Amino acid sequence: MSEVRIDHAVNSGTFSIDGKTYEVENNIWVIGNDKECVVIDAPHNVDDIMAVVGDREVVAILCTHAHDDHIRVAPDLGRRTNAPILLNPRDLRLWQQTHPKENPDNELNHNDMFYIGGTGLRVLHTPGHAEGSVCLHVPNLGVVFTGDTLFKDGPGATGQSFSNKDTLLKSIHDHLFALPDETIVHTGHGESTTIGAEKTKTELYAL
């Protein structure tokens, strides 16, 4: 069996919330071997995501949260690949602002495990940026995918609807800073970092 690897690209589009629209760049993360993979989030354009997937089978589309820059093309990607879309149920309200007529196929709940090519991904429910935000920890690869919960140089945004800063900081301390320091953090936007590097920036994460 071929080894599990992480493939990555960046694409761009818009993010709309609370009546405002912003231009954003999003990371596309695909984890898998030569035969099958999972896609984390579905930003902006199905063709951009399929360019990373290639001819592999997509086993699942795992949504870190339901802001529209992460899920707008998820139903189209699901139809293209026949893969189920999974989302934490606490983000259904947010999801329905973008997709009022079609729901995700299944739930992502805290401590759920997914296996791809024999490698486990563990779901961490980390509310704060959104109520249903999750991170995906892959211990075998020493990586955590944080969506918009944790970035290089700080926590995700909490100035908009469905966000709460105290909740976000508690999620980061309870679930992300509990991971090994050397864990690589792959984020929803911008550069990667490590848990250890972020932990040293104590003023950014003061409760």
Ligand SMILES: [Fe+2]
């Ligand atoms: Fe977001």
